[in-house]
Amino acid sequence: MTLNIGVIGTGAIGREHMRRITQVLSGARISAVTDVNRAAAESAIAPLGLEAEIFLTGPDLIASPSVDAVLVTSFGAAHEPDVLAAVKAGKPVFCEKPLATTAQGCRNIVEAEVAGGRRLVQVGFMRRYDAGYRMLRKIIAEDGIGAPLMVHAAHRNPGVGTNYVTEMAIHDTLIHEIDVLRWLLDDDYKTVQVVYPRRSPNAHENLRDPQIVLIETAKGVRIDVEIFVNCVYGYDIQCEVVGETGLAKLPEPMSIQTRSKARLSNEILTDWKDRFIDAYDVELRDFIEAASKGTAAGPSSWDGYAAAVAADACVEAQKSGQIVPVTMPEKPAFYNF
Amino acid sequence: MTLNIGVIGTGAIGREHMRRITQVLSGARISAVTDVNRAAAESAIAPLGLEAEIFLTGPDLIASPSVDAVLVTSFGAAHEPDVLAAVKAGKPVFCEKPLATTAQGCRNIVEAEVAGGRRLVQVGFMRRYDAGYRMLRKIIAEDGIGAPLMVHAAHRNPGVGTNYVTEMAIHDTLIHEIDVLRWLLDDDYKTVQVVYPRRSPNAHENLRDPQIVLIETAKGVRIDVEIFVNCVYGYDIQCEVVGETGLAKLPEPMSIQTRSKARLSNEILTDWKDRFIDAYDVELRDFIEAASKGTAAGPSSWDGYAAAVAADACVEAQKSGQIVPVTMPEKPAFYNF
Amino acid sequence: MTLNIGVIGTGAIGREHMRRITQVLSGARISAVTDVNRAAAESAIAPLGLEAEIFLTGPDLIASPSVDAVLVTSFGAAHEPDVLAAVKAGKPVFCEKPLATTAQGCRNIVEAEVAGGRRLVQVGFMRRYDAGYRMLRKIIAEDGIGAPLMVHAAHRNPGVGTNYVTEMAIHDTLIHEIDVLRWLLDDDYKTVQVVYPRRSPNAHENLRDPQIVLIETAKGVRIDVEIFVNCVYGYDIQCEVVGETGLAKLPEPMSIQTRSKARLSNEILTDWKDRFIDAYDVELRDFIEAASKGTAAGPSSWDGYAAAVAADACVEAQKSGQIVPVTMPEKPAFYNF
Amino acid sequence: MTLNIGVIGTGAIGREHMRRITQVLSGARISAVTDVNRAAAESAIAPLGLEAEIFLTGPDLIASPSVDAVLVTSFGAAHEPDVLAAVKAGKPVFCEKPLATTAQGCRNIVEAEVAGGRRLVQVGFMRRYDAGYRMLRKIIAEDGIGAPLMVHAAHRNPGVGTNYVTEMAIHDTLIHEIDVLRWLLDDDYKTVQVVYPRRSPNAHENLRDPQIVLIETAKGVRIDVEIFVNCVYGYDIQCEVVGETGLAKLPEPMSIQTRSKARLSNEILTDWKDRFIDAYDVELRDFIEAASKGTAAGPSSWDGYAAAVAADACVEAQKSGQIVPVTMPEKPAFYNF
Structure with missing residues (x-):
């Protein structure tokens, strides 16, 4: 057995x-x-x-x-x-x-x-196995906020090494949002666009950081994902879904609230390995x-x-600055489980 | 005019x-x-x-x-x-x-x-003119939490000088809770008791700090007020009312939430003069x-x-360690406005 | 006098x-x-x-x-x-x-x-006179989060009448963000773009709602403002500034936290007139x-x-779907007070 | 194996x-x-x-x-x-x-x-195996708030059956705080006292509910535990430790924050079985x-x-209204692991 x-x-x-x-x-x-x-x-x-x-x-x-x-x-x-x-x-x-x-x-x-x-x-x-994302998906599925219209997300790391190049913001970082948001929304991607804010002085010179990826889904949901891998302050994953009648937000990781040194505060994780460990x-x-x-x-x-198809489109959008279509064949019925 | x-x-x-x-x-x-x-x-x-x-x-x-x-x-x-x-x-x-x-x-x-x-x-x-206490009183009055049964309160200062003696915890500090809680609950005091936790090493040697004052009202509400005038971390006023069907909590003073240096935090005031300035x-x-x-x-x-009568009873309770009655004559109808 | x-x-x-x-x-x-x-x-x-x-x-x-x-x-x-x-x-x-x-x-x-x-x-x-925005500007000015790189903002109303047309999302709604964000960032606008999520079923048929306005500033800051005037749940103004080393978020309006009916909750305003009354x-x-x-x-x-120049560019962007430049003459020295 | x-x-x-x-x-x-x-x-x-x-x-x-x-x-x-x-x-x-x-x-x-x-x-x-209590103990052990001076705790259930009698507030409910607070503080109990707020109308007639248990430890820490088993609104476990230089608070169970129906809110559990399931x-x-x-x-x-000795003292205190000593023999060295 x-x-x-x-x-x-x-x-x-x-x-x-x-x-x-x-x-x-x-x-x-x-x-x-x-x-x-x-x-x-x-x-x-x-x-x-x-x-x-x-x-x-x-x-x-x-x-x-x-x-x-x-x-x-x-x-x-x-x-x-x-x-x-x-x-x-x-x-x-x-x-x-x-x-x-x-x-x-x-x-x-x-x-x-x-x-x-x-x-x-x-x-x-x-x-997809994180308790927070599961709660978020459940609230959407149970119509707690109406049908989703927008998603505001962020993926932030305190810093990266010099081997981390601009494309890796898609393949190594955004890839998680690409998958989990498709699943969260039960939707597919239609177009992607990438815009670049002013570069952080904490990013090494060959890296565009931060970036914002703008995604349009087949159902018309608009997603914006901030990717900021030199945010300094911590490893921080944010996701807020705006529905027809309300909003739902991914929980912060559980931590102790303290009152100390004139601050009411909670810890923010700094190591990505701790974030989804469960x-x-x-x-x-x-x-x-x-x-x-x-x-x-x-x-x-x-x-x-x-995820691979969407990531390729994002990399193309990084380079062209244009709105890039995401083209997928029809999903085999086999996967409609 | x-x-x-x-x-x-x-x-x-x-x-x-x-x-x-x-x-x-x-x-x-x-x-x-x-x-x-x-x-x-x-x-x-x-x-x-x-x-x-x-x-x-x-x-x-x-x-x-x-x-x-x-x-x-x-x-x-x-x-x-x-x-x-x-x-x-x-x-x-x-x-x-x-x-x-x-x-x-x-x-x-x-x-x-x-x-x-x-x-x-x-x-x-x-x-009584603080926006937060007014909101709290309004929720109670509108039956948002049922009739009050308990109040958990705290009055904390970062520190006090050596001229601050144990009785001043009543006459200078608790006096504000004595008045505002009577008003908040629309009630009168029946008995008071004072207990002393282990003394903070940050209190000067002639001062018992912190103290906890336990109050019973005429309607049977039980109040506990922590007085801690050497709490170090800030000036912090807490008040939570437990009603028959729910709780209501005094708001924190408005401040900016930041994410910085691995903390998600809000400022806590340190100067009492800023707390009730409005x-x-x-x-x-x-x-x-x-x-x-x-x-x-x-x-x-x-x-x-x-307030003076209740404060006198609290000072007696500080000294005796006993449960001390608070005795008031009947309120003149004149004040039932 | x-x-x-x-x-x-x-x-x-x-x-x-x-x-x-x-x-x-x-x-x-x-x-x-x-x-x-x-x-x-x-x-x-x-x-x-x-x-x-x-x-x-x-x-x-x-x-x-x-x-x-x-x-x-x-x-x-x-x-x-x-x-x-x-x-x-x-x-x-x-x-x-x-x-x-x-x-x-x-x-x-x-x-x-x-x-x-x-x-x-x-x-x-x-x-500009709201206590929350002033706190936010102060934190930025005091370098609490490093130089701003991005702003994520939202302007939501519970609903609007049928006289509210798509352009009013700019002239009547966004106009406040247009002014306050210029002031908050001490910056000017360079380009604007408008994208449309799936229309909310709660919007009347001639209104595109929600909308997302994407703004690039002269300093390279990227701003996204969600405008959602039929969000149903309340009047809600959000503003989060992402700086080089941290984030700062506009405070929620002060309200009582309650525990009641299996919810830990705070009130959200529903009437815009209450939001900036002070x-x-x-x-x-x-x-x-x-x-x-x-x-x-x-x-x-x-x-x-x-504000008028930026609003005109946003309306053009609403209509064209393109990235539209915001063109201003140089500011007279007179206004550099 | x-x-x-x-x-x-x-x-x-x-x-x-x-x-x-x-x-x-x-x-x-x-x-x-x-x-x-x-x-x-x-x-x-x-x-x-x-x-x-x-x-x-x-x-x-x-x-x-x-x-x-x-x-x-x-x-x-x-x-x-x-x-x-x-x-x-x-x-x-x-x-x-x-x-x-x-x-x-x-x-x-x-x-x-x-x-x-x-x-x-x-x-x-x-x-003792709950992630929240473990974080709380860690912060205390790492001197994040100085030595503990006070603990404010609450143990609330939405309701109980008519078979739940006053003593069970100790043996079935408080027993968890009795154990976990000894462990959290690494301390022993010295005296206990029980006071009764006005009875909730939601408690059946033979039950005193709520109750407040006041505990003094060997090290002089003062603990107050509110026991309220007909609080209606949810199953809610609160624990706040006040130390010499700061406070630390047990986390709320993780849940989704929503904005809906004019409330910014999180779910409160209602079933005790969900609270410590992990x-x-x-x-x-x-x-x-x-x-x-x-x-x-x-x-x-x-x-x-x-725990049994402390619980017996609490039951005696329930009946007598007096401050009751908690008497234990010395701990065998065997248990000082």
């Missing part, structure tokens, strides 16, 4: 999921691992006391009868072939974002999955539950594909 | 009211002043450019036909005779707290006023309006007397 | 200011009034017990030696000639918005004022103080002109 | 813990159950698909080699003998509150545990982790005993 999971890629996020599956969640165990660096694989299983087999390659691991389901936590460029292999082997697979590094790569996975006739892929968009548990629990039944739930490969 | 006001006592608070009447409020002017120190009187009128007559004594000022109404802003021990003189002269009088330094002194004023048959005295309990304008406007009609409104001499 | 004020236009807002000057503020009196409808003028002075002369026309009133300063509170189309007359007469004039119904009209006033060599005009942009007092106090010295302070005719 | 847990008592709370251990948490399984009603035991294991042995009695279950650790979730009066049996068998035991129905019963368990020389008992005081997971994880090492952590039998 215990699900045997094979892990492809034993870097930081892979190890974190291995720990989670081993020490926190019920219903699954790590039965197999692989990494391009065998020593890394060994050092990942040792501290957890795992009796897991080490495979040479992803395909070998996927093919093994000791593996019921697969976690792809390798570097992004390596995701596509292993996800495809898992899909073709009929094994549920959880893939950290990005599903693939190109929209076409995501499309290939979608097509393989549709051909197989069964949902097998969950993409690691963990925000969501990772829920996300993997969802994967274990569905995979134990031979399928997948949560963010699908179609969602991964949609 | 302009009310001519004579001011007795031109210290800090007297000057502040003179400025207010001259430069802020319509309907009145300062026509006369007196001070035990004539030079003080002169230096008070000069910067305001007033054409005000300087009198030698309070009674002289009160008797002058150029004075329609009187402000008593001398030191506390001097209040009683001047207020009595004004009442006997049939002139409206605004008296800063305390109305008199003893309950009997307040009683003498009450009796003189009742004998005269017309309300003439307003005591300077300015909290209330002084409203308080004096009320006095000018009523005095222009030859009478007085707001906190009455009966309220001043009731 | 009392300032004699003549009022041109005794409709609702005119009467409100007359009451304020007579019953609330010190330092001024209403000495003269005029209205196209003489009966209206008479019925305005009677309840206040004023001894004010009634003039036949604005110019007559302005010319009278019994008038030191002028209030123009007639309907918008009538403002320009009376303001010009007051400027030419060298008398300080407070003019309710709009200063004139066209940018050119405003320009004419600017030129007359510059020619006269003395500031004489205050435009009735009352938000600001009107401060605004007129500023006028009385400056006019008593023969000049004017606060929002100038240049500010009125700048 | 999987911990085999035997469950004594398969009522609502027992089943909830069985589900948690089986479906949520890693590291343990339910290997055995017993219930006075065998049918109840059967119906508890069936839906979870457990292969668990059903025992006739608690002692039989405890003695079984298939049981490594024990959960006592039977009715309160049955706890003491089974906990004692587990302790004597050297098996870790988690016991829902109360540890025993009398202070002496708790004492018996303490003595058995001390005699055995190893911590084996965890009492089900789940609030804490149960953490609590049992702590038990599994310690029991896997043959010992116990968290609230000890000494804590269970201390």
Whole structure:
């Protein structure tokens, strides 16, 4: 009854999921691992006391009868072939974002999955599992504020390194809003535009920061997302939905209110890893539950594909300054679950 | 049509009211002043450019036909005779707290006023004019939370000097809650008790600080007031009323919410003078309006007397550690306006 | 020493200011009034017990030696000639918005004022006198959040009548943000763009509601203002400034927090008249103080002109869907006070 | 490596813990159950698909080699003998509150545990595992507000049935504050006093509600706890700690802030089961982790005993209206872990 999971890629996020599956969640165990660096694989299983087999390659691991389901936590460029292999082997697979590094790569996975006739892929968009976003979606679904008309969002980091370039504001940062807002609104994107405020002096010289992304959805909802990765003061995720009759706002992370030194204040997180930490548990629990039944739930490969298409349009809009259409084929009925 | 006001006592608070009447409020002017120190009187009128007559004594000022109404802003021990003189002269009088330094002194004023048959005295309990307390009273009056059952209050100062002794926690600090809570609840006090938490190391050695005063009202409402005059962090007035079906809380003073340095915060005031600054304008406007009609409104001499009686009981409770009854004669119908 | 004020236009807002000057503020009196409808003028002075002369026309009133300063509170189309007359007469004039119904009209006033060599005009942009906006400006000025990079604002009304057409979202609604944000940021506008979310079903059929106005300033600050005049839930003014190192947010109006019926809640205002009510007092106090010295302070005719130019650009952007430049001549040094 | 847990008592709370251990948490399984009603035991294991042995009695279950650790979730009066049996068998035991129905019963368990020389008992005081209380304790421990001087707390339920009598305000309601505040302050209780506000009309006629419990600790901290079990508006747990230099307040449960119907509001919970739901997971994880090492952590039998002694004093204070001392023997060094 215990699900045997094979892990492809034993870097930081892979190890974190291995720990989670081993020490926190019920219903699954790590039965197999692989990494391009065998020593890394060994050092990942040792501290957890795992009796897991080490495979040479992803395909070998996927093919093994000791593996019921697969976690792809390798570097992004390596995701596509292993996800495809898992899909073709009929094994549920959880893939950290990005599903693939190109929209076409995501499309290939979608097509393989549709051909197989069964949902097998969950993409690691963990925000859908955050308690706050779930409450927000529930209020919208229960008509607490009328139909959504606008979304005002912000994604702020205290700072980034010099390796963070302008496009990464889309692929590494906005990508989370791209997915979670589609899901929150149950909608698709129609056009995107990017405008640049005055550059913050805290951004390194080759980075446009902040940026504002303006999105129009198929239903006509207008979204503005402020991306500000050198905001200095903290890691801060804001989301406010304006509906026909009211507003609903994503909760702040829980913290202690203090009165001290002439300030009434609450802490703001500074490390992104703390912000959605509980969501990772829920996300993997969802994967274990569905995979134990031979399928997948949560963010699908179609969602991964949609995010890739929207992100490509945003990057084009960054460069052109124009309003750029987001063009998607019709969603296969398969994904209307 | 302009009310001519004579001011007795031109210290800090007297000057502040003179400025207010001259430069802020319509309907009145300062026509006369007196001070035990004539030079003080002169230096008070000069910067305001007033054409005000300087009198030698309070009674002289009160008797002058150029004075329609009187402000008593001398030191506390001097209040009683001047207020009595004004009442006997049939002139409206605004008296800063305390109305008199003893309950009997307040009683003498009450009796003189009742004998005269017309309300003439307003005591300077300015909290009744604070917008927040007024909103709170309105919600209670409109049955927004059911009948009050409990009040949790706090009165905190960042620090006090070594001249501040334990009894002053009652006479100088709690006195504001004593008056405003009677008014807020439309109730009278029945018993009081004082308990002492561990002394703050920030209090000087002869001062018990903090203190908690527990009050039972005639209607059975239980009030707890934390008095903490060395709280360090700010000047902070809290008041929460628990009713049969809900709670209502005094608003925080308006301030800007900022996100900075990993804190989501609002400023807390540190200077008591800023906290009720708007209330002084409203308080004096009320006095000018009523005095222009030859009478007085707001906190009455009966309220001043009731506060003095309750304060005396609290000081007794400080010393005895016992539950002390608060004994008042029946309120003259005269004050049931 | 009392300032004699003549009022041109005794409709609702005119009467409100007359009451304020007579019953609330010190330092001024209403000495003269005029209205196209003489009966209206008479019925305005009677309840206040004023001894004010009634003039036949604005110019007559302005010319009278019994008038030191002028209030123009007639309907918008009538403002320009009376303001010009007051400027030419060298008398300080407070003019309710709009200063004139066209940018050119405003320009004419600017030129007359510059020619006269003395500031004489205050435009009735009352938000600059709101305690919240002032706190916000102070924090920015004191470098509490670094230099501003973005502003997220919203202007929401519960509903509007069928006479409210799409352009009024600019001229009647956004006009307040146009002025107050220029002042808050100490900046000018460079381009504007308008985008339309899905129309609210609560808007009448000829009205595009909500709208989002995107503004770029000369310094490169990006402003987004949501205008939503059928938001149903309340009258709600939001303004958040994102600076290089932090954020600052306009305070909510003070209200009582209650716990009742499973909600922890504060009231939201529903009537716009309550929102800035205190600001009107401060605004007129500023006028009385400056006019008593023969000049004017606060929002100038240049500010009125700048608002008109920006509003015209916004209306063009509403119609074209394009990014529209805001073109202004250089500010006369005269206004760099 | 999987911990085999035997469950004594398969009522609502027992089943909830069985589900948690089986479906949520890693590291343990339910290997055995017993219930006075065998049918109840059967119906508890069936839906979870457990292969668990059903025992006739608690002692039989405890003695079984298939049981490594024990959960006592039977009715309160049955706890003491089974906990004692587990302790004597050297098996870790988690016991829902109360540890025993009398202070002496708790004492018996303490003595058995001390005699055995190893911590084996965890009492089900789940609030110590609540994220909010943990944050509060952390701030105190890190000297964020100076040493605690006062605690203002409230425990409110929307309503209770007619079977809820005045003493239950202590044994069923206050008992949680009694434990969690001792832990929060790292302190012991010295005296208790109970005062009664006017009775709420929503309380049934034999119930004094609300009540205020005043507690003095060994270190001199003054605690006031409002108990109000017919507050109508919601289930609401408040806790504010006043320290020498600042205050810290227990967070409200996370919820969505909405603007709707002229209210800016957040939901207040109404069902107590939702309030600490996450804490149960953490609590049992702590038990599994310690029991896997043959010992116990968290609230000890000494804590269970201390809570019983304090509760007895509170009930005496309810009846006498007097200040009642709380008398405890010295804590065995054994519990100074």
